[in-house]
Amino acid sequence: xxxxxxxxxxxxxxxxxxxxxxxxxxxxxxxxxxxxxxxxxxxxxxxxxxxxxxxxxxxxxxxxxxxxxxxxxxxxxxxxxxxxxxxxxxxxxxxxxxxxxxxxxxxxxxxxxxxxxxxxxxxxxxxxxxxxxxxxxxxxxxxxxxxxxxxxxxxxxx
Amino acid sequence: xxxxxxxxxxxxxxxxxxxxxxxxxxxxxxxxxxxxxxxxxxxxxxxxxxxxxxxxxxxxxxxxxxxxxxxxxxxxxxxx
Numbered sequence: 743x744x745x746x747x748x749x750x751x752x753x754x755x756x757x758x759x760x761x762x763x764x765x766x767x768x769x770x771x772x773x774x775x776x777x778x779x780x781x782x783x784x785x786x787x788x789x790x791x792x793x794x795x796x797x798x799x800x801x802x803x804x805x806x807x808x809x810x811x812x813x814x815x816x817x818x819x820x821x822x823x824x825x826x827x828x829x830x831x832x833x834x835x836x837x838x839x840x841x842x843x844x845x846x847x848x849x850x851x852x853x854x855x856x857x858x859x860x861x862x863x864x865x866x867x868x869x870x871x872x873x874x875x876x877x878x879x880x881x882x883x884x885x886x887x888x889x890x891x892x893x894x895x896x897x898x899x900x
Numbered sequence: 901x902x903x904x905x906x907x908x909x910x911x912x913x914x915x916x917x918x919x920x921x922x923x924x925x926x927x928x929x930x931x932x933x934x935x936x937x938x939x940x941x942x943x944x945x946x947x948x949x950x951x952x953x954x955x956x957x958x959x960x961x962x963x964x965x966x967x968x969x970x971x972x973x974x975x976x977x978x979x980x
Contacts, residue, residue, distance in 0.1 A: 834935050862957075864938045886935050894941070894954065895934040896926040896961035 746774055746822060758821045759814065760830050764791050767811040768818070768853075776822040780855045782815035788847035803845040808879040809836065812853055812869040816883055819857035820865050826887060834864070835884040843878045851878060863890030904977045906947055907970070911963060914940040926961040948975050 747754075750771035756762070773781035786793075786803055793801040817831050845851060855869035868882040901909075911921035915931040926932055932940070941957050944950075944966070950973045952960075960966045967977045 832935075859942075861942055862938050864935070864942065884939075886938070888934070891934040891938060894957050895937050896958055 746776070748772065748774060750774065755818070758827055759817055760828065761814055765810065766814070767807060768814045771815070771818055774818060774822055776819070777860065778819065778857055780815050780818040780822070782811075782818065782853045782855070784811050784851045784853070786845060786847060786849055786851065790847075793847055801847050803851075805841055805879075808841060808845065808851070808871060809839065809881060811851055812855070812871055812879060812881050813883055813885065815853040816855040816857070816867055816869045817865070817885060819855055819867065820860050820887075823860075826890070829887045829889060831865075832886050832888050833883070834886050837882045837884075838868075839879075839881040841879050843873065843876060845873055845878055849873050862894050863887040902978070903948075903975055904967075904979050907944075907966070907977050910940065910943045910947055914943050922963050924963045944970070948973065950975070 748771065752769060755768055755771060756766070767784050768782045769785050770783045771780060772783060773779070788801065792804055792807065796802065796804050813833070820826055821829060821831070851871045851873055853869050853871045855867060857865060857867040859866040863886055865885045866883070868880065870880040871878045908921050911917065911924060915924070915929060915936055917924070917929060917931065924932065926937065941952060941960070945952060948970065956969045956972070960969055970977055
């Protein structure tokens with residue numbers, strides 16, 4: 743496995759995953775142990791496309807974007823393995839989803855993700871997001887790498 | 901719990917299926933797709949503490965075929 747320079751900037755992140763504007767929600771990866779864990783940062787400025795709509799009088803980060811931020815850091819735990827670099831991923835399951843506080847313009851979400859299991863293109867693990875060390879959101883995930891699953895599926899319906 | 905009951909329970913749990921799992925075949929229910937297949941294999945491996953060969957993973961296309969394949973790993977699934 744090649745050495746990965748940290749912190750990983752947006753160019754490095756885009757080489758490892760296929761999410762793009764307006765749905766790329768990781769600015770930097772600050773810690774990374776391929777196959778084990780990742781820590782990433784997302785800065786939410788008022789220029790984000792969703793703030794004017796959610797909501798005009800009380801801008802805050804929608805829950806689905808918090809979830810997406812969590813999972814985009816999580817997938818770096820296995821997309822940083824050479825064989826999987828740049829692969830597309832699919833949600834299979836999200837569980838234990840908790841939102842504890844609002845995230846507003848100007849705040850920085852720091853996500854710590856842990857990979858519990860990664861076998862044959864199916865990743866299982868969890869992520870916690872914090873703002874100023876205060877827990878904001880968390881979830882556990884099952885994520886699949888569809889191109890990899892194709893290698894193991896039964897060849898035909900009986 | 902017998903190995904056969906454990907094996908049946910794995911199918912029920914992998915696919916959240918409450919019908920007769922002994923008749924299940926790949927893609928016969930929506931949950932047994934390529935992702936469900938990997939979840940099923942992971943549960944079988946964990947339950948019986950084995951690591952299956954790729955050829956066996958691809959061949960495991962029905963409940964009955966799985967019984968046959970697991971016998972290669974010295975896991976007897978005798979029906980009660």
